[in-house]
Amino acid sequence: MSESVLRPGHVAVVTGAASGIGAALATAFGAAGGRVVVADVEVEALESVAASLRAKGVEARAVPTDVSDAAAVERLARATVERFGRVDVLCNNAGVSTFNALADQTLTDWRWVLGVNLWGVVHGMQSFVPIMRTQEIGR
Numbered sequence: 001m002s003e004s005v006l007r008p009g010h011v012a013v014v015t016g017a018a019s020g021i022g023a024a025l026a027t028a029f030g031a032a033g034g035r036v037v038v039a040d041v042e043v044e045a046l047e048s049v050a051a052s053l054r055a056k057g058v059e060a061r062a063v064p065t066d067v068s069d070a071a072a073v074e075r076l077a078r079a080t081v082e083r084f085g086r087v088d089v090l091c092n093n094a095g096v097s098t099f100n101a102l103a104d105q106t107l108t109d110w111r112w113v114l115g116v117n118l119w120g121v122v123h124g125m126q127s128f129v130p131i132m133r134t135q136e137i138g139r
Contacts, residue, residue, distance in 0.1 A: 008033040011084040016094030018045035030058030039065035067120030077127040092124040
């Protein structure tokens with residue numbers, strides 16, 4: 001993470017943060033001096049990531065969130081602003097795959113994958129960009 005981009009105390013929101021790249025992003029934002037909101041549907045693993053961040057002195061909050069649900073993402077945005085007063089970075093990281101061959105994908109599979117991988121990003125943008133646009137840069 002570039003220090004020229006992130007200032008101490010920045011607020012980062014990471015979806016899909018219960019494992020993998022999302023957990024690594026959250027850890028990196030915390031190590032860079034940020035406050036971190038982690039979101040995922042895997043509640044137990046999500047709480048574990050948040051506890052790990054807090055154990056390292058990072059101010060962190062876990063918000064269970066299904067990014068395929070617009071209202072859930074809106075609650076995530078509100079919870080972030082209520083706790084930290086702003087949002088500086090949004091990582092729409094949540095992503096899923098069935099690992100099925102295309103010929104084996106069901107309509108349910110497609111709805112799940114597109115709900116998370118496409119609509120999750122759309123919901124994140126719809127909920128967070130208006131907040132970020134109203135903030136003073138560098139405040």
